[in-house]
């Protein structure tokens with residue numbers, strides 16, 4: 001439907017027809033239960049409209065997962081997200097959980113399958129199938145969808161009890177008793193995400209956590225030991241730590257890094273991309289934004305061990321598309337453990353140190369890192385001194401990547417920051433400041449790691465906002 005100039009009255013206007021907005025509209029109509037199954041829309045269900053600025057609905061869903069849409073993940077909990085209120089997040093994730101999402105799609109003829117590390121995709125490997133499923137469900141549920149309808153202002157002329165007037169470009173307007181703001185973040189702006197919800201929330205008086213690009217490549221200084229490795233793929237465990245944190249502290253069991261991500265990484269001309277780099281980018285960007293003295297340390301060794309947490313994926317022709325869970329991400333090894341491991345199989349005979357290490361790590365990476373600590377790659381491994389081994393340990397497991405930034409919204413998959421969960425009513429995501437206004441999806445301060453977690457948040461938060469809006473109208 002594209003009749004954007006008609007004035008009309010609704011019970012609920014959902015601003016933004018992405019994953020969160022479409023799920024919110026379905027939940028507002030009572031068309032899905034918390035088990036994911038379709039429900040007959042009850043008589044008197046709220047009259048609901050979705051307004052989307054884009055001429056084509058669901059562009060981000062179509063672009064997601066490389067066109068395959070990683071719908072969710074088999075294992076999701078609050079540790080997979082950055083937020084101001086993990087205890088509140090747990091409740092939302094439970095209200096519409098992974099099983100509900102699976103049932104939602106599978107019972108509507110969009111079966112899913114799991115890839116390594118739990119990523120769930122439609123069996124057709126086609127994001128359009130996911131979008132079609134949502135849009136068909138909306139049609140069945142009597143949700144109206146109007147687009148392009150670019151909401152420029154949301155006003156409440158009759159005061160706190162009156163209906164909302166949503167004004168669109170070109171004089172279009174809609175009147176609604178409740179508003180769900182599901183306008184997404186600022187990432188990939190060509191899909192329509194421009195951060196409208198953040199500005200609106202701030203104008204209402206919310207203390208919006210400043211939006212920043214996340215799940216974006218990290219950028220290193222030109223003199224980083226990892227510069228010049230562009231195109232090399234290798235599993236890396238990144239740790240974001242306070243500046244000056246030593247390897248000995250990190251290898252000890254007490255230190256908790258500010259963030260850690262362990263998984264495949266691809267070095268770029270400016271830094272690093274791939275799951276582990278993207279996963280650490282949100283906290284890294286936030287720390288830099290807040291001018292905290294931090295360092296990004298790279299461990300190129302721990303994920304290559306035959307008995308380590310990444311061993312199952314080392315021989316895969318295609319590296320897993322997400323990182324290990326935070327629980328499985330290893331800390332760097334102690335010196336003793338490193339030397340025992342490094343010496344165990346590779347150092348028989350008269351091999352050169354670089355060649356021996358290159359059995360586990362690409363030679364270009366070994367050479368760059370040994371050079372950074374002044375250890376000669378060509379020297380026989382057997383002649384390496386204890387000091388050499390100390391340096392090799394440091395270089396391979398605690399390399400200072402010389403972080404200087406995080407790439408921008410054009411490259412970022414998500415936007416971190418948004419309306420704090422603590423400023424939204426528990427369970428319904430209604431603003432504690434402006435009654436009748438609900439926030440969901442990326443407008444709220446919840447950012448998942450790579451692997452289907454951001455869509456899981458979109459479904460779960462959309463569901464809670466939709467049920468919350470329906471309850472407030474009942």
Ligand SMILES: Cc1cc2nc3c(=O)[nH]c(=O)nc-3n(C[C@H](O)[C@H](O)[C@H](O)COP(=O)(O)OP(=O)(O)OC[C@H]3O[C@@H](n4cnc5c(N)ncnc54)[C@H](O)[C@@H]3O)c2cc1C
Pocket residue numbers: 015016017018019020021051052053054057058059060061063064065066069070071072149150151152182183184185187188191192193194195196197412413414440441442443451452453454455456458
């Ligand atoms: C390239 C890419 C790949 C991704 N792949 C995955 C993946 O595989 N798995 C995963 O979990 N996550 C993935 N993500 C992240 C995921 O897509 C988002 O977290 C999720 O789509 C957010 O949903 P949302 O509904 O909050 O916002 P969005 O999907 O951004 O939807 C917001 C909608 O609001 C509309 N809008 C904005 N402002 C206005 C306005 N003023 N008036 C009217 N309409 C407006 C926009 O047009 C848009 O349609 C990916 C992101 C990108 C960029």
